[in-house]
Amino acid sequence: MSVGRAAAVLVATLAFGCARGPSPQTALLRPVVMPDLSLAAESVREQARVRAQALTQAIAAAQTAPSARAAAFGELGKLLLAAEYGEAAETCFADAELLEPGDMRWPYFLGQVYRKTAQPAKAEAAFARALLRHPGHVATLYWLGETRLDQGHLDAAASAFTAALTIAPGSASILAGLGRVDLARSDFASAVTHFEGALAADPGAAFVHYPLAMAYRGLGEGAKAEAELRRPRAIAPGPPDPLMQEVASLLDSAMAYQQRGIDALRRNDGQAAAVFFRRAGELDPSSASVHHRLGTALFLTGDAAGAVTEFEAALRLEPRLARAHYSLGVVLASRRQNAEAIEHFTAALRLEPDYLEARLALADVLRSLGRARDAMPHYQQILMRDPAAAGAELGYAMTLVIVGRRAEARARFAAGARRHPERPEFADALRRLSTGLDAP
Secondary structure, eight states: OOSSSSOOOOOOOOOOOTTTTTTTTTTOOOOOEEEOOOSSSSHHHHHHHHHHHHHHHHHHTTOOOHHHHHHHHHHHHHHHHHHHHHHHHHHHHHHHHHHHHTTTTHHHHHHHHHHHHHHHHHHHHHHHHHHHHHHHHHHHHHHHHHHHHHHHHHHHHHHHHHHHHHHHHTTTTHHHHHHHHHHTTTOOHHHHHHEEEEEEEOTTOGGGGGHHHHHHTTOOOOHHHHHHTTTTTOOOOOOOOOHHHHHHTTTSSHHHHHEEEEEEETTOHHHHHHHHHHHHHHHOOOHHHHHHHHHHHHHTOOOOOHHHHHHHHHHOOOOTOOOHHHHHHHHHHHHTTTHHHHHHHHHHHHHHHHTTTHHHHHHHHHHHTTOOHHHHHHHHHHHHTTTOHHHHHHHHHHHHHHTOHHHHHHHHHHHHHHTTTOHHHHHHHHHHHHHTOOOO
16 A cells, blocks of 8 residues: 555554564554655655655564664654654654653654644653753753743743753854743843844844844834844744754655755855755756746856856746846846846836835946936835835935935935944945045
8 A cells, every 4th residue: 555645554553573472662552644645745755655664664573673663663753754744753753762762862853743733731741851861952952941931931941941051052042042031021131132142143043033123122122123123034943953954854855955955045055055956956847936046056156157047947937936037137237237137127026016125136237327317216115115225225325426416415325324334335435425536
């Protein structure tokens, strides 16, 4: 019976050690009922078939050691966890823990199953068992803190996060966990300290911006709160976790490889991202988004020609993909192919008029060509939507210089330097203008 059939498949229905009779331990094992995999990718169905067969063989062989049987359950469970089939994965890890109670991996993976299926009390208990077997495991301490926080157990959550922080003092995720405990306690000052510490440890930690905004708001610092709310948001990933990274790398599907590529892009690892997106394209050659993401990765690695090829492939598959028009425009503009770049930026805006990045790119190209009056309305539209957009503010001030409105430009550069101290271009332009030179 194929694991890809709609009907559930019973993988393990017999007790271990049939020839010798079941031990008290193995008699408690539950059968693993495989989920319906008919909608999964063929490559994933084949992975499941191989692992289910290995489990069946481990069950049938009376001489197989309990640890080997536990491993067979665990390998199937990890694949099911990766594919988000929680019920079957739970059975696999529970049986593995019964067979090999000293191995922290099985209760740890159980905790992850319960966490993903919104069962925080069970997750907490599982992580606590894992921690007994491996004290000081940072990822376990972190997720133990998360499950306690989910249940409102604030002191216990803080204890787990604090213990994790002593082992990994530079972890943005753990610092942010303590910040969220502070938020729940309405201790906004301490929350700000923890969240700002998280951003200092990892300036790219987008998951910190929203809770930091809430902490600033609690202190009555509305301007800072609004600034944080305009920044990108993300879900907290947790500290480095080799066990779950292994799970995340298991699925041989286009969607899984896309996600790995996206994660690599977030780490600014264009080379790895390109490898993952190429594999995703092999598994799903008709996906415009895969071609677009591969092009992005290639451009990051310096392969502009390869990026153009992929963006053009994406647009052949999906001509209305605004992101691909924008990305192709960026590459063409970097190669001074300005007329073609303008065409693609304009196409992106025709498809998505609120695409601010495309509008800014179009305005910048127009300004670079001396078409300041054509660029100005685009900068103005961006600033109407997002008054804090530093790039649009800078570009608009530069167009004012070009059209001879130097006093207005000077005021804009000065205001921009105050609002955006992280952008030295404002101060540089103001200095040039004050010495009689045109802004760059």
